[in-house]
Amino acid sequence: MAAPAAFSLREVLSAFEACVTEQREVLLGPYLCGWRGLIRFLHSLGAVFSFISKDAEAKVQLMEGLCCGEHRERYVSLQSMVRYELDSGLVELHRRSGRPDSGCRTVLRLHRALRWLQLFLEGLRTGGEHSRTSAICTDSYNASLAAFHPWVIRKAATMAFCALPSRDAFLRTMNVGSAEDAVAVLGEALPHISDVYSITQELFAQHRLLDLP
Numbered sequence: 001m002a003a004p005a006a007f008s009l010r011e012v013l014s015a016f017e018a019c020v021t022e023q024r025e026v027l028l029g030p031y032l033c034g035w036r037g038l039i040r041f042l043h044s045l046g047a048v049f050s051f052i053s054k055d056a057e058a059k060v061q062l063m064e065g066l067c068c069g070e071h072r073e074r075y076v077s078l079q080s081m082v083r084y085e086l087d088s089g090l091v092e093l094h095r096r097s098g099r100p101d102s103g104c105r106t107v108l109r110l111h112r113a114l115r116w117l118q119l120f121l122e123g124l125r126t127g128g129e130h131s132r133t134s135a136i137c138t139d140s141y142n143a144s145l146a147a148f149h150p151w152v153i154r155k156a157a158t159m160a161f162c163a164l165p166s167r168d169a170f171l172r173t174m175n176v177g178s179a180e181d182a183v184a185v186l187g188e189a190l191p192h193i194s195d196v197y198s199i200t201q202e203l204f205a206q207h208r209l210l211d212l213p
């Protein structure tokens with residue numbers, strides 16, 4: 001059996017770069033590819049993060065199912081997905097009823113996590129040589145995802161962050177050369193992640209989809 005491909009920061013970042021079309025639509029194919037790469041990276045950090053990677057994996061898998069399913073032409077971009085799911089009454093706006101989760105609800109969870117990623121990568125990029133990855137990660141989490149998680153998840157997540165390696169070791173695992181090289185790649189890439197985040201935020205706000213249960 002072939003060994004799983006090593007994580008490549010460039011690959012993940014170019015997936016997010018490829019998401020945004022000239023019409024400012026966000027393409028789901030590269031979006032999910034970017035998430036796949038991130039999950040691969042999370043696996044390489046060890047079993048302590050597996051409760052996080054399992055949840056992210058389940059959400060990406062659900063979206064991949066929709067993108068390959070009967071209505072795949074509706075799941076080309078976030079914009080076409082929102083239009084289709086709202087017009088077809090597929091989005092549960094107030095309460096979950098046991099029906100399969102919609103694409104909108106699932107992307108919203110990934111979208112909130114993308115805000116964490118944006119803050120985390122910016123913290124890594126601008127942090128000093130001796131700054132602690134766990135502190136950067138905790139601060140980014142508290143400023144984003146934590147607001148949507150119950151106490152038990154917040155506790156488990158912040159405990160897992162303590163297992164993160166030092167900033168330099170972390171940057172080197174990104175497979176783009178030295179820590180300085182990784183910082184340079186992050187500098188080029190962050191605007192693309194921010195772009196995907198703001199387009200999605202605007203789209204979901206416009207359709208009042210930012211609080212889906």
Ligand SMILES: CCCCCCCC/C=C\CCCCCCCC(=O)N[C@@H](COP(=O)(O)O)[C@H](O)/C=C/CCCCCCCCCCCCC
Binds near residue numbers: 051109164
């Ligand atoms: C560019 C490479 C360097 C950075 C690499 C980072 C790799 C990160 C990979 C994945 C990020 C995790 C994405 C987590 C998605 C969480 C979605 C979510 O909020 N799910 C909760 C709500 O879902 P529903 O219950 O409403 O369906 C769910 O309850 C959460 C469960 C698991 C805990 C999630 C904790 C999230 C912590 C995010 C930080 C990850 C830390 C990675 C350390 C580098």
